[in-house]
Amino acid sequence: MVLWTIQAYGAYEKLLQDKVLTADRACIFYDDIQRDAFQIGYDWMVRQMKKRDLVKPENVDYPIWAWYKWDGKRKRRDMRSYSNPNKEKIVQLTIEINDTDVLLSDFHTFHYALNYWYLPLDKYDGDAFKKNILILVF
Numbered sequence: 001m002v003l004w005t006i007q008a009y010g011a012y013e014k015l016l017q018d019k020v021l022t023a024d025r026a027c028i029f030y031d032d033i034q035r036d037a038f039q040i041g042y043d044w045m046v047r048q049m050k051k052r053d054l055v056k057p058e059n060v061d062y063p064i065w066a067w068y069k070w071d072g073k074r075k076r077r078d079m080r081s082y083s084n085p086n087k088e089k090i091v092q093l094t095i096e097i098n099d100t101d102v103l104l105s106d107f108h109t110f111h112y113a114l115n116y117w118y119l120p121l122d123k124y125d126g127d128a129f130k131k132n133i134l135i136l137v138f
Contacts, residue, residue: 001068001096001097001099001102002094002095002096003066003067003068003094003095003096003097003102004066004070004076004077004092004093004094004095005021005064005065005066005092005093005095006077006079006082006090006091006092006093007021007055007066007090007091007092007093008027008088008089008090008091009088009089009090009091011024011027012091012093014095017024020125021064022059022064023056023060023061023063025061025062025066028042029079036047038114041110041114041115041116042114043106043115044113045110045113046061046062046063046089048103048105049063049103052103054058054100054102055101059088066095066097067107068102068104076092076094077092079092080098093100101118101124107126
């Protein structure tokens with residue numbers, strides 16, 4: 001399976017040197033507030049990967065994020081539209097990996113787990129949640 005990942009240029013240089021790219025914990029959890037919120041989501045995703053028998057290398061804590069689709073199409077992201085608030089030098093890498101080593105997830109929906117947000121079942125449930133209405137479902 002061909003995927004695309006956006007990485008800091010330093011990660012790309014490390015890949016060239018070490019011939020392997022792993023998630024850098026310091027880049028994922030770069031401050032205390034973000035670490036507390038994001039670690040719950042990242043740990044949840046790692047548990048989902050284990051449930052699906054994806055084997056985590058011994059020296060790796062977290063997955064590398066990569067795109068399977070962009071803008072609903074099977075294509076890489078157009079980097080001209082990439083928001084880069086830190087103005088750091090970045091690269092988009094094309095990688096090929098076995099299908100059995102990938103857990104596909106929805107980018108937008110994962111942010112509910114990542115940010116510890118309520119994920120509504122549907123629009124009605126979401127509207128009720130916003131109005132603080134309790135809905136019981138069996």
